[in-house]
Amino acid sequence: TGFGCEDSHHALHDFAWTPDGDLVFRESIFHHSQVETPYGPVRQQNSGWFRFEPKRHRLTAFGTHQSTNPWGVTFDDWGQHMASYPIYAQAFHSLDPAYPAQHPRPVGLRAYSGTCGQEFVDFPNWPEEMQGGFVKVRYKPTNRVEFHRWNESEFGYDEEYVSNIIFSRNLSFIPVDLRYGPDGAMYVCDWYNPVKGHAQYSLRDKRRDRVSGRIFRIMPKGAKPQKMPRIDGAPIGQLLDILKRREYRYRYWAKRELRERDHPEAKAAIDSWVAKLDPTDPRHRHHQIEAVWTYRGIDATNTQLLIELLECDNHHARAAATHQFRYWHDQFDNGPALLRKLANDPSGLVRMEAAIAASYIGTPAALDALLDTIKHPNIGHLSYAIRTALGSRMIEPLWKGNADFIAEHPELAVFMTAFNLRQKMSPNKRYSAKDAQFDSQKNLKVVKISAVKERMLYDITQFEVLVGQPVRIDFTNPDATAHNIVIVMPGASEEVGLAANEMAKDPKEAQRGQYVPKSKKVLHATRMIAPLSATALRFTAPKKPGDYPYICTFPGHWIIMKGVMVVK
Template identity: 95%
Template sequence: MTAFGTHQSTNPWGVTFDDWGQHMASYPIYAQAFHSLDPAYPTQHPRPVGLRAYSGTCGQEFVDFPNWPEEMQGGFVKVRYKPTNRVEFHRWHESGFGYDEEYVSNLIFSRNLSFIPVDLRYGPDGAMYVCDWYNPVKGHAQYSLRDERRDRVSGRIFRIMPKGAKPQKMPQIDGAPIGQLLDILKRREYRYRYWAKRELRERDPAMTKAAIDSWVAKLDPTDPRHRHHQIEAVWTYRGIDATNTQLLGELLECDDHRARAAATHQFRYWHDQFDNGPALLRKLANDPSGLVRMEAAIATSYIGTPAALDALLDTIKHPNIGHLSYAIRTALGSRTIEPLWKGNADFTAEHPELAVFMTAFDLRQKMSPNKRYSAKDAQFDTQKNLKVVKISAVKERMLYDITRFEVWPANRSV
């Protein structure tokens, strides 16, 4: 069990992955930037100030089945059960320092608050299936578990298919030959690839590795998806606990920054099998792509050597904001990297860029929009005779410790 990304947050719901393996969720949205190893217990990473995150999303799925409209391809569908109840379509946008989402429209919306979409998934026919909790009461903390309004027997599943679209025929996966399963990895549909890799993990590892080696050697370099096919092979190697450093090394040097970022993500696990591992990590830390530098920063927390710290400091020398900045900060605070620099006056004096980065990061933390008062709120707090009431919960009971208090009405003299 590897503990990473721990910070003050709600449940990390809605976990899925885009075409290049970028981890997304709802809290936070771009979860890929939150993979640095945790600080020493019980410390947590700092709050992700300014990085979008929200709860109430349990399921998300990227649109990649060809029987869905072309204009929706590459976007994703999410179900939200609070504070609203709808099935939404979003776009997934890359910036120089991470990814973010853009709300486009609703696929399903209901004024009936019993509609509580809690999950969705593509089925093998290319239709999207939405699980509806369908209950007049939602939440385990907002209402009593014994609330008589709770419906314990009802529920609905919606099947969404674009108008005029035909069901798609699923390729054979269960019992299919290894070579046939590997060819499924060339498909655009993520779910087919995911199911194929799950099946391959059940096969004989030695036979599967030999088949992957042969499959990789025969890939067509002129295929527009060539680099993606290679990354799929890397993921499949890991699924059977095998390696191919030659393939990963090629991807780390390739011309597609998305493939380099995905390969750098894997480098954190295979780094010790490279003779030039430290030099390679240093190069990745200075990559022109912010996504690659972000993955390199996170990788340093898994490697945890003085050479890894040197590479991490290189990432500071390049522009870094948003998700990239957060990845650097959390790598610096990880249980493997922090002991290498914190409290070492000679080291920090030798690397003044470290103090500059930490000061700038801390300043952004203090400027959190969540901590700002509006002018109206600030004016309200200047009034006389305000009463401050602090209410807490009674331990292990669903009760408040203060149930009644008295105040004077506004504009009345005391």
């Protein structure tokens, strides 16, 4: 097939139909793919997404960056792509750089392996307080089925852990996927195996269970099963009315069925359905977006409808319509002007979609629109979308290495410098499943501490935590000298500091440059971080109240570079 086959553990996975009718899937690290298509070869390596358009036999590679096992994919109510590495995958849709390059890692953005599937709660027989949130299954480092909220910010979305639905200390319980069934129950696939690892244990290990497996059915207490609407063989009009339902899976299945119908007949029916939509319906804009997705699923267009959505007052609808603009842009005489307007939209989500669309259009006019997005506030997912669009294979040659162009657009150099610095300064460069589990604790205390540039001081010299409280310190170092944070027992600052000074006399310790003494009075410590870098320290606060000093143990620094963690 041309798809990489170097490691079956990371082979093609996460096959799902997008809301607009394409097949999206992914391969993970260690793979190298070169797929021959009617439009030329498509190449990708070391993890990334593919999007296949069945009617056109077109394969597109996008969102490549090094990651490990990013399993699990779904879409929210407005069609925003959610995964695991990264969580908010919608921001990762820019076309790939020229092979074999990859986009930067998503530093500072939530992304981790250890989960295998997600499903948004939208069936009415589930509790109202869960609506709009999602359930995910986690197979490491703990085995559980979790409920999360899906929180919107100015520049993207993020998850918020709420509680467990299923939890087991039996490590043979390995939930690997979940999905709503037609009855409104959620079904969890449990691999149920005493041996999980493929590298830690032999493939011939006798403990491997090749027979067992379980399906868990989750239904809220007191809830009644729903009756599924007819889909197979249903009239086109009935299928279109299903698109008004809240339940994503019903809409998903209805669009699958519509794509198999006669396309001219389906388009005529959609045209009529759109014309009869009630503008006073609270979900009116969503119904229109469903129509846009259905048009594309049958390889049709409705530019008038897309224009209406691009100009409406609902930013979710504008963002979803801008996402579609990447595919229909050549249907508009004023396409460049439209993209420019979207790039300056007041909504960060719309500007994000405009930046990504620029990578698909790939013209000088698209680059102009992309540069407009830089002129507005941009951090987090929006910043990442802009950076990856600038690095995409059609956009990058338009500016990189062009000294005159860069001189004419100083905002470009400013953006790239700021982005690279944020990448380097993020305290969560390597965000593991274990880190995610720790950070999901409800009473987590997050403390942000920075070294003061050229002062040999911490900017925060005291903070309070509760006995036994989970704590995460995000430590950044903008200074020209290496620094760390070492938390010690009450009254032990001088003893530990002097011991660190002595370590500097040892050539081996000096070469290692960490200077954290091996002492029972050292409770927790970051590594010694270089200038213009960052790290995170996670720990549980002591069980005994008191004043616990923290110091920098670079030889000599501890005398003035210090603070106190007050445990109450």
